[in-house]
Amino acid sequence: MQLPPALHARLAGAPGSAEPLPVERDPAARTAPFRFAPRPVRFPREHDFFEEGDVQRHLYLQDVLMQVGGAPERPRVPEFTCQVAGCCQVFDALEDYEHHYHTLHRNVCSFCKRAFPSGHLLDTHILEWHDSLFQILAERQDMYQCLVEGCTEKFRTSRDRKEHLVMRHLYPADFRFDKPRKSRGPVMPGAAEQVLAEALGDDGVPSEGDAMEVCSEHVEPPPVPAGERRAYSHRIPSTICFGQGASRGFKRAKKRNKHQ
């Protein structure tokens, strides 16, 4: 199919439309038995017209999906240590480090050092656990925000919220990122350590009943040399801060830290 050479130049040229030739129809044109009338055509989803393209699309998908899911070959780099203060984890692949950083250090509460999977959950946690203003307001109005992004419902208690999550959003009743608090006041860093100890069963899964966490798991304690290896729950010395920039909290955090 030979295209006129000027065509490529036209494509590269300026936008513009052709001055249309005069249109002049003869009514005899559409008289029986002739029936042609110009019309734009639309095809719905399942139309056979789309068969070819759909088949090509799925062939492509099959090829793509074959590559997914296996652990990809990672280029190995010389071993390096996580730079966040107090964390001595060692890595030999950048992607591993990236995941570690985002999981453990990225969305960390500066009060209680818990790590969260997203900024959204971290913000919710800080609000509900470390803000006494929240507690005051919560006595009078619905302050507990639904955890599902895009849902604007608010509730009087975290229990009501949980019920909403289960009934409306089909969340599991033991959703790990929504465990109710027991105490009424804001949680202090010291108390957090105690909570950590209580909250963890020995299978690494926070136990249901008394768990007081609106967050993900125990914070990983700094790795200790093999000889002194201990089990999960540790008292994290309050002098340890997991990185200056890595965690987030209110600016007035320092005033609230009664333990120092």
Added chain:
Amino acid sequence: MWSRQRGRLKPLCCGVEELRCRRREREAALRKARREQQLVSKRLLRDEALEEAEEGCVAMIFGEAEIQQFLQLAQRGTEEKEREGALVSLRRGLQRPETQQTFIRLEGSIRTLVGLLTSNQALLQLEAARCLHELSHSEQSAVVEACLPATSYLLTYLSGHSSDFIELCLYTLGNLIVESEAVRRQLLPQGIVPALAACIQSPHLTVLEALGYALSQLLQAKEAPEKIIPSVLGSTLPQHMLQLLQPGPKLNLGVAVEFAWCLHYIICSQVNNALLITQGALSTLGLLLLDLAGAVQRTEDAGLELLACPVLRCLSNLLTEAAAEAVGGQLQLRDERVVAALFILLQFLLQKQPSLLPEGLWLLNNLTANSPSFCTSLLSLDLIEPLLHLLSVSNVVSVLVLTVLCNVAEKGPAYCQRLWPGPLLSSLLDTLAFSDTEVVGQSLELLQLLFLYQPGAAQAFLQQSGLQALQRHEEVAQLQDRVHALQQTALHG
């Protein structure tokens, strides 16, 4: 200019002929599935046989005791490498359906896996996610549905930051979505649409491609027009999709392909195309078409037709919307570069994937049907002859070409004059020799227009033995009347 991320296709070990044969089989299977409207099916997503042939190492079948051991080691092992290793072994085993079955029947296994998935041990999390991904691939519903307790977490993690992890979660969700309406009935209230809308702002190309894939599966679901597309249209997803389709240096082919298909599924469902038009869909897609035409000239890149197809479809369908008329004043819809681009793409498709020619010609029809300006462009840019060249490809293509020519001819003498003389007559005589009724029928329509508007056309037709060409169709029911009418006109004027 168009960045291509790391090549997806790894070199295969079988011979070229075997590959071709395998591909033909896959195509046949897909074609059959499409006719049965079963194209969105787990079984077809992954070509099992091809995979096994490639694997090299055969995954082991693990029994209950072994699985228990792996799980316990993963949870409570003392050395981190040990724990990770246990999960890696488990994951390999889960490639076998037998192991999958045993796994889901083991009490507490999913619970443990979800626990590891949500732990703060980053590398364990990744491996647990890979195990889940294996399960989500299964053809057996029981296995896939065993993954359901994890979905709220998968969605939560979409708002995280670790791109590899998110990518994996997205492909897993994509597999789950395809599984059944029951699964989707859980995912929708859990907020999959807002989660995707938040995630689409990620700067990572791998994440975007995975997201596009998952979304395209969601939009392809049977119940999508009623249950899914309205909420997608109500979210910020369409705007982001259109942004990701903007031509320019940041356009990535793999990502664009996914979102172009997403747009296609939305548009052809005809839920609210007017909204997309107000968001600039026509404009963006028009510019993308121009860009595509530029790209096919520059590179031998495999895969541009994968993007061309949905773009052609979206544009064609959108042009039928009333709202399209309203924005017709916008340059894109009158810009004759669109016609130039389309022909460059037609040439490309003729070489690369002739089966997609009808889609390109469909767009040409929709552009020219009610547009004197575009019809004039066809003439002034000398595109009639290239168009005629396509008449020998297939019946479907021929009908479309003839329809476009009719679009031009029916606009009156000024247009027919420019169609004449030239190769048109001999092409028409050729098409009259076809046996396909639709091709012949369309040829007759075109002849009538030419006889009407172009003095001398009837005579030339007679001189070239046109009457004989007409004769063979005198007895065909759908053609008779028109054949006789033309015979009359030719003979008596």
